[in-house]
Amino acid sequence: MLQNSVSPVNLNCPFPVSSPPTTCSTKLRTQHLIRSSNRSSVHCQAGFQKDSKNSLSRIIRREAAIEGIERKAKSKKQRTRLWPKAVLEALDEAVKDNAWHSALQIFELLRKQHWYEPRCQTYTKLIVMLGKCKQAQQASLLFETMLSEGLRPTIDVYTALVHAYGKSGLIDEAFTTVEDMKSVFDCKPDVYTYSILIDSCVKLRRFDLVGRILAEMSYLGIEFSTVTYNTIIDGYGKAELFEDMEKVLTDMIESGDSLPDIFTFNSILGAYGNGGQIEKMEKWYEEFQLMGIRPDINTFNILIKSFGKTGMYEKMGSVMKFMAKRFFSPTVITYNIVIEVLGKSGKIEKMEEYFKEMKHKGMKPNAITYCSLVRAYSKAGSIKKVDSILRQVENSDVVLDTPFFNCVISAYGQAGNLKRMAELFLAMKEKKCLPDNITFATMIQAYNAHGLIEAAQDLENKLINRSRNSGVVKELIGNEVM
Numbered sequence: 087m088l089q090n091s092v093s094p095v096n097l098n099c100p101f102p103v104s105s106p107p108t109t110c111s112t113k114l115r116t117q118h119l120i121r122s123s124n125r126s127s128v129h130c131q132a133g134f135q136k137d138s139k140n141s142l143s144r145i146i147r148r149e150a151a152i153e154g155i156e157r158k159a160k161s162k163k164q165r166t167r168l169w170p171k172a173v174l175e176a177l178d179e180a181v182k183d184n185a186w187h188s189a190l191q192i193f194e195l196l197r198k199q200h201w202y203e204p205r206c207q208t209y210t211k212l213i214v215m216l217g218k219c220k221q222a223q224q225a226s227l228l229f230e231t232m233l234s235e236g237l238r239p240t241i242d243v244y245t246a247l248v249h250a251y252g253k254s255g256l257i258d259e260a261f262t263t264v265e266d267m268k269s270v271f272d273c274k275p276d277v278y279t280y281s282i283l284i285d286s287c288v289k290l291r292r293f294d295l296v297g298r299i300l301a302e303m304s305y306l307g308i309e310f311s312t313v314t315y316n317t318i319i320d321g322y323g324k325a326e327l328f329e330d331m332e333k334v335l336t337d338m339i340e341s342g343d344s345l346p347d348i349f350t351f352n353s354i355l356g357a358y359g360n361g362g363q364i365e366k367m368e369k370w371y372e373e374f375q376l377m378g379i380r381p382d383i384n385t386f387n388i389l390i391k392s393f394g395k396t397g398m399y400e401k402m403g404s405v406m407k408f409m410a411k412r413f414f415s416p417t418v419i420t421y422n423i424v425i426e427v428l429g430k431s432g433k434i435e436k437m438e439e440y441f442k443e444m445k446h447k448g449m450k451p452n453a454i455t456y457c458s459l460v461r462a463y464s465k466a467g468s469i470k471k472v473d474s475i476l477r478q479v480e481n482s483d484v485v486l487d488t489p490f491f492n493c494v495i496s497a498y499g500q501a502g503n504l505k506r507m508a509e510l511f512l513a514m515k516e517k518k519c520l521p522d523n524i525t526f527a528t529m530i531q532a533y534n535a536h537g538l539i540e541a542a543q544d545l546e547n548k549l550i551n552r553s554r555n556s557g558v559v560k561e562l563i564g565n566e567v568m
Contacts, residue, residue, distance in 0.1 A: 309343065464501070491521075
C-alpha cells in the first residue's frame, strides 16, 4: 500500500495533492447539448446553491424580456416583424430558467417571424428543456412540428427526445424512439444515446432492461464508454445492489479502455456511505487512491455526510481538518451537510459554531442552511431561535422555497403557535411558493393536535379537491386558513 495515500481512518497522514478534477468527463449527451446551446448548467440541487442576487436578476431579466415580447406581439402590425435579437434573447432566458410554458409561447411567436429559419439546434435546446421539466408530451409535439417544417432529425434531437421520455418515466416510448433512429440514414444511436437510455432505466429501477441494452450495444459494435459504466454503477449503488455494482466496476477495470474516474470514485463511496457500510467505503477510498484517482471536494462531502450519519463525529471533524490543511476549501454544500448532521444529533452549540464559521468565511447561507437550523431548534424546543432565523431570512436576499416554508410551518405547528403557522402559509403567496401535500398534511396534523377539528377538516377537503384540480392551490393561498 502506498504510504502517501490518504486513509479515512487516519486523515492526518500527508499526501501530494494534485489539482483535483473539477468536472466529470463522463457527462451525458444532454449535458453536452445544454453547453453547446450556451445554457447554464443546473446543479442537482437547483435553486438552492445559486447566488441569490444572480438568481433574482436573472428572473427579473427573463420576465422583462418575455413581457416585452408579449406586449409587442399583441400588435397585429408587429406580430411578424419583431426584432430577432429581442425574440431570441427572450427565448434563451425562458429556456435557461426552464420556464417551458413561456418558452413554447415565444417559440410559436418566433416561427411567425418573416426572418425565421428552422434549425435543429433550436429544437434540440427546447426538447432538452422539456425533458428536464418532465413534459414528454410537449416534447413529442415539438418533434412532430420539427418534422412538419421539413427538418431531418439529428442524433442530438433524437437523443434529447429519448431523454425527455426517460425523465417522464415513459420507458417504452424511449425504446421506440431508439428503434426509430435505426431506420434513419446516418442517424444511428451511439454510445451517448444508449447511456441516456440506461440512465433512464436505472433511475426507474428497471435493471432488468440494462442487460438487454448492453447486449444490443455489443451486437452493434458500440463500445461501452466510461459514461456507460458510471451510469450503471451509480444506479446500482443508489439501489444498494452492491454486488452488482462491484461486478460492473470489475468489468470496467478489466476492459482496459474505459477506466474509472472521479465520478466512479464518488459513486462507489456515496453508495456505501449512504448504506452505512463505512468499512467498505474506507476500503474503496484506499483502493481508488492506489489507482491514482485523487479526491475532490465532492469526495470529502460524501465522507463527511457518511461519517455524520453513522455518528462518527470525530472522523467527520478529521475530514474537515484535513481539508483545511490541504487547502480544500469547504463549500456551502459542505457546511450544509455538517450543520444538518449536527442539528439532527442535537449538537446545537457545535452546529452554531459551524454556522458562524460559514458566515465568517463570507459564505452566504441558503434555504437548505436555514431549514436545517429551524429543524434543529424546533427539535430542541427553542422556538425563539426559530424566530431569530426568520428575522435573519427577512433581512437577507436568500431565495426561499416550498421546503423551507414547510419546515417553519412545522416548527410553529409543533410549538402550538397556530396563528404564526397560518401567517407563514399566507406568506408563501408573496414568495411565489406553492404549498404541496407536505404543507397541508403538516397543518392538518397541527390543527388536529390542538383540537381544531373543523379547521383540519376544511384543509383535508381542500387537499382532496387539490388532487382533482391543481388550480385550487392558487385559490387556496389567497384565502385565510384559520
